Amino acid sequence: MGRRALRAPRPLPIILTAAVILTAGCGPSTKQYAQYGEAGTVYAAAMDRLLIVSRDLFIDAHSEKLLQDRQLAFDQAIYDQFTRNDAAYIEVAEELRDHTRQLARYFGLLQQLATSDAPERFGQSLRATAENVDALGDKLRGRPLFGKAAIGEIGPLTTIIVSGSIRESLGRELRDRNQIIRAELETQQILLRALAAGIKNDLENITTLQKARLVTEPLKTGEALQPPNQDRWVSNRRKVLTASTTANELAIAADNVKTLQELYEGLMRGKVDAAAVNNLVTDLESLLSVAESLRSLTGAQQ
Amino acid sequence: MTREELIAQLQREEQLLRSEPVQEFIRGQDLSTREAFVSLRGHLTGLIDELRIAQLKDIAADLERLSPDIQRGIDELQGTINRMNDAIAIVNTLSRVIGLVTRVVGFAATV
Numbered sequence: 001m002g003r004r005a006l007r008a009p010r011p012l013p014i015i016l017t018a019a020v021i022l023t024a025g026c027g028p029s030t031k032q033y034a035q036y037g038e039a040g041t042v043y044a045a046a047m048d049r050l051l052i053v054s055r056d057l058f059i060d061a062h063s064e065k066l067l068q069d070r071q072l073a074f075d076q077a078i079y080d081q082f083t084r085n086d087a088a089y090i091e092v093a094e095e096l097r098d099h100t101r102q103l104a105r106y107f108g109l110l111q112q113l114a115t116s117d118a119p120e121r122f123g124q125s126l127r128a129t130a131e132n133v134d135a136l137g138d139k140l141r142g143r144p145l146f147g148k149a150a151i152g153e154i155g156p157l158t159t160i161i162v163s164g165s166i167r168e169s170l171g172r173e174l175r176d177r178n179q180i181i182r183a184e185l186e187t188q189q190i191l192l193r194a195l196a197a198g199i200k201n202d203l204e205n206i207t208t209l210q211k212a213r214l215v216t217e218p219l220k221t222g223e224a225l226q227p228p229n230q231d232r233w234v235s236n237r238r239k240v241l242t243a244s245t246t247a248n249e250l251a252i253a254a255d256n257v258k259t260l261q262e263l264y265e266g267l268m269r270g271k272v273d274a275a276a277v278n279n280l281v282t283d284l285e286s287l288l289s290v291a292e293s294l295r296s297l298t299g300a301q302q
Numbered sequence: 303m304t305r306e307e308l309i310a311q312l313q314r315e316e317q318l319l320r321s322e323p324v325q326e327f328i329r330g331q332d333l334s335t336r337e338a339f340v341s342l343r344g345h346l347t348g349l350i351d352e353l354r355i356a357q358l359k360d361i362a363a364d365l366e367r368l369s370p371d372i373q374r375g376i377d378e379l380q381g382t383i384n385r386m387n388d389a390i391a392i393v394n395t396l397s398r399v400i401g402l403v404t405r406v407v408g409f410a411a412t413v
Contacts, residue, residue, distance in 0.1 A: 058351075058354075062347075065344075068320060068325060069340045069343070069344065071325070071329065072325075072328055072329060072337075072339065072340050073336045073337040073339075073340045075337065075340050075341050075344055077341070077344075078340065078341060078344030078345075078347075078348070081344065081345075081348045082344070082347070082348070082351075085351040085352065085355065088351075088355050089351070089354075089355055089358075092355055092358045092359050092362055093358070095362045095366070096358065096362050099362070099365045099366065099369060102373065102376070103372065106372050106375055106376050106379070109376060109379035109380055109383065110379060112379075112383060113382060116386065118383075118387070118390060121390050122386070122389065122390050125393040125394050125397060126393055128394075128397045129393055129396055129397035129400065132397050132401045132404060133400055135401075135404045136403060136404040136407065139404055139407045140407060162386070166382075166386075169379075169382045173375060173378060173379060176375075176378075177371060177372075177374075180368055180371040180372065180375075183364075183368055184365070184368050184372065187364045187368070191358075191361045191365075194306075194357055194361065197306070197309075197310070198354055201313045204317065205316075205317065208317065208320065208321065208322075209320065211322075212322050212325070216322065
């Protein structure tokens with residue numbers, strides 16, 4: 001009778017497991033939270049790169065305009081005004097980058113929690129503890145406390161319980177900050193559109209002015225015909241002509257945040273399409289590559 | 303007209319003033335005309351800059367208002383991760399202590 005009574009009570013693990021599985025059946029899975037966290041992390045990285053590109057193009061556009069102005073006359077007051085505006089743009093871009101870093105941290109932690117191996121580690125730790133308790137019981141009383149069968153259940157059961165607890169924490173986090181996340185994503189959409197419009201305009205200005213300075217003028221004066229300049233002139237002409245095409249790709253990128261918003265709404269309803277998450281991540285990664293292209297395209301050399 | 307529309311409208315005007323035909327035309331004018339043109343065109347550029355910077359500052363202010371709540375989310379997520387790691391560390395320590403006690407008991411039994 002004593003040996004039977006000392007065994008781990010079987011109904012409790014079964015009830016707990018059933019409760020956790022039933023709870024786990026509702027809402028998104030930790031994998032979906034992880035994918036959402038990944039999408040947000042990639043978005044934040046893309047936004048940071050865009051802010052840098054936007055800042056650099058803003059300054060470069062001024063430099064090209066000052067060179068163009070200098071062909072006509074020099075105006076110290078205009079130079080000072082452009083420089084002051086450059087400084088103001090750098091400042092606001094840094095403020096926005098600070099916030100983007102905070103957003104990246106938030107999404108990163110969401111992903112970290114969702115992909116945590118804590119359930120498995122916790123299960124292994126508890127199992128090891130139970131084995132040690134059994135060994136101690138064996139030495140003290142000549143019999144184990146739990147027995148091998150009960151210990152075998154501890155690891156998987158703990159894993160399920162801790163996994164359920166993580167999902168509950170993730171769900172609570174998104175519920176608690178529901179309005180904030182919605183407001184954040186809406187504002188991010190406005191920011192992305194403003195940046196895309198600014199980048200497009202600056203790039204159009206830069207390419208127009210570079211076309212005159214680096215393509216038309218050297219060809220007119222014959223400077224481009226000098227053997228060492230020919231290859232550079234050909235390369236610059238290609239960069240100038242393709243830059244505006246690349247800038248147009250940014251208009252497509254502006255829609256990605258809307259998808260991030262839609263993804264969030266889907267996550268809140270417990271319905272997230274894994275394919276949509278993967279598509280968004282792919283789109284955002286291509287946005288990063290567009291941002292990088294823009295930087296190299298404006299690097300035409302004289 | 304919204305601010306975005308005004309910015310777009312002014313940018314179109316600026317692009318026209320900075321186009322190659324206009325630049326070539328002004329190049330052929332006397333110095334005082336060129337100076338006046340550079341000043342006016344520069345002021346238009348400066349005005350567009352100020353509108354764009356004000357637009358970004360407004361967005362930054364909106365995001366800044368959300369920052370404390372985002373930070374609370376970060377703290378809570380980090381807290382959950384820390385609590386889990388702490389719990390695992392405690393269980394591991396407990397396991398090691400029990401293992402040690404088992405060895406001590408085993409050793410005492412042989413003495």
